[in-house]
Amino acid sequence: MNSTMLKSKFFTRIVNRSTETTGRIAEPYWNPYYAGIGIGMVLLSAFVIAGRGLGASGAFTALVAVGVEKVAPHHAATNAFYRSYLGDGTTSPLKDWLVFEIVGVLIGGYVSGVLAGRVASVVEKGPGISSGARLGYAFFGGIAMGFGSKLARGCTSGQGLTGGALMSVGSWAFMIAVFVGGYATAYFVRREWL
Amino acid sequence: MSAPLYQIGLFGDSTNLLLAMMLGIGFGFFLERGGLGSARKLTAQFYFTDMSVFKVMFSAIVTAMLGLFWLSWFGFLDLSLIHTLPTYLVPQVVGGLLFGAGFVVGGYCPGTSCIAVSTGKGDGYVHLLGMIAGIVLFGEMFPILEGFYNSTPVGEITLPQLVGVTPNVAMFFIILMALGGFALAGRIERRRSI
Numbered sequence: 459m460n461s462t463m464l465k466s467k468f469f470t471r472i473v474n475r476s477t478e479t480t481g482r483i484a485e486p487y488w489n490p491y492y493a494g495i496g497i498g499m500v501l502l503s504a505f506v507i508a509g510r511g512l513g514a515s516g517a518f519t520a521l522v523a524v525g526v527e528k529v530a531p532h533h534a535a536t537n538a539f540y541r542s543y544l545g546d547g548t549t550s551p552l553k554d555w556l557v558f559e560i561v562g563v564l565i566g567g568y569v570s571g572v573l574a575g576r577v578a579s580v581v582e583k584g585p586g587i588s589s590g591a592r593l594g595y596a597f598f599g600g601i602a603m604g605f606g607s608k609l610a611r612g613c614t615s616g617q618g619l620t621g622g623a624l625m626s627v628g629s630w631a632f633m634i635a636v637f638v639g640g641y642a643t644a645y646f647v648r649r650e651w652l
Numbered sequence: 653m654s655a656p657l658y659q660i661g662l663f664g665d666s667t668n669l670l671l672a673m674m675l676g677i678g679f680g681f682f683l684e685r686g687g688l689g690s691a692r693k694l695t696a697q698f699y700f701t702d703m704s705v706f707k708v709m710f711s712a713i714v715t716a717m718l719g720l721f722w723l724s725w726f727g728f729l730d731l732s733l734i735h736t737l738p739t740y741l742v743p744q745v746v747g748g749l750l751f752g753a754g755f756v757v758g759g760y761c762p763g764t765s766c767i768a769v770s771t772g773k774g775d776g777y778v779h780l781l782g783m784i785a786g787i788v789l790f791g792e793m794f795p796i797l798e799g800f801y802n803s804t805p806v807g808e809i810t811l812p813q814l815v816g817v818t819p820n821v822a823m824f825f826i827i828l829m830a831l832g833g834f835a836l837a838g839r840i841e842r843r844r845s846i
Binding site: 565577598 | 767
């Protein structure tokens with residue numbers, strides 16, 4: 459077998475593998491600066507239209523508050539944190555700007571993924587770790603992130619992008635801390651990704 | 653002044669929620685386009701192999717910040733109607749560190765985990781569940797955390813106010829820093845790819 463045949467066999471295998479999972483070959487991602495300018499324009503539009511910026515963790519906090527209230531109404535009513543998300547009872551706490559925005563994020567991400575052939579059932583991980591272990595890391599990382607975002611009053615969207623564009627001191631301090639925390643932890647979980 | 657449109661009463665609450673969803677669609681679309689629905693691409697930021705997270709975030713912040721500046725300069729947007737986020741310095745830094753650790757362990761941030769979910773990533777689902785568990789944990793611990801959560805309040809302070817310069821000067825230096833950061837990110841990526 460000559461090298462050209464080997465090569466073509468190799469590429470056929472790659473193509474087959476990507477068509478197995480995505481239906482077709484996934485398109486490359488955009489230049490990050492184009493994506494960033496796009497997000498910046500959406501953020502600016504949010505300021506102009508609604509007088510507020512984008513967010514993400516707040517939507518899930520509204521969901522949590524409603525869930526806790528369903529399960530234990532008295533418990534939720536005596537907790538100032540849940541209460542601040544439940545409102546005065548005249549409208550549903552889920553009729554919330556961030557909840558609607560996050561529904562949009564799910565739709566927008568799906569549309570972009572389908573158009574680029576990037577929707578696939580996979581578990582993203584490095585080559586040296588099992589899927590089960592990766593899912594464990596994902597869960598515990600998620601807990602730290604959810605907890606941290608509440609302590610910081612927002613996440614990379616609400617504090618990072620929105621507060622960053624408004625030049626809020628707390629938002630910039632938060633963002634620097636996020637990068638410090640990430641870089642400080644990266645070495646210990648390198649087996650998960652590299 | 654003719655914006656923010658919602659604040660000047662151009663439309664009501666239901667329209668505002670519908671527009672929130674449309675803005676979310678745009679946000680989600682550009683996040684996915686930039687590759688920020690992929691845990692490996694996101695965490696590569698912390699191993700210096702792909703600086704997309706930094707590039708997308710800071711180009712978005714600079715775009716929105718410049719847009720806010722020009723629109724208020726032209727007398728179109730009333731910035732006094734957009735609230736700067738209040739700063740609680742220490743809890744925001746501690747929350748940020750925890751958030752950053754959760755980012756590199758879990759693989760996503762709250763907004764990008766939504767993109768992972770809508771493009772079929774199993775680890776994205778688990779991360780999102782972990783995040784919700786983290787918010788519940790915070791909510792349940794809120795009675796003992798409340799003191800720390802409200803500690804070191806600095807008010808709605810911005811970077812130019814902190815340093816004692818006009819917003820234009822602060823913006824100029826932020827853009828200068830961002831451009832320097834972009835150049836550095838490009839150099840790091842080129843060195844790492846050899």
